[in-house]
Amino acid sequence: MKADEIRKMTINQRISVMEQIWTSLIEARQVPNSPSWHQDVLESRRKRIDSGEAKFLTIDELKKMKSI
Numbered sequence: 001m002k003a004d005e006i007r008k009m010t011i012n013q014r015i016s017v018m019e020q021i022w023t024s025l026i027e028a029r030q031v032p033n034s035p036s037w038h039q040d041v042l043e044s045r046r047k048r049i050d051s052g053e054a055k056f057l058t059i060d061e062l063k064k065m066k067s068i
Contacts (some may be wrong), residue, residue, distance in 0.1 A: 006014060048054040055063070 001017075006017075009017070045054065
């Protein structure tokens with residue numbers, strides 16, 4: 001299915017197709033391989049956490065930042 005075909009669909013039709021795709025992915029029970037750069041990002045974040053450099057926010061703090 002091409003993007004222009006999808007754009008012509010109603011919202012309800014698009015949602016239905018998405019649900020069918022999710023169901024097919026769940027039923028396939030296959031886990032895709034993560035891109036190699038994911039490991040680099042995770043290691044970088046772990047180093048920031050271990051060094052105390054990482055800053056964590058609560059949901060409320062994040063919401064306040066987003067409203068500014």
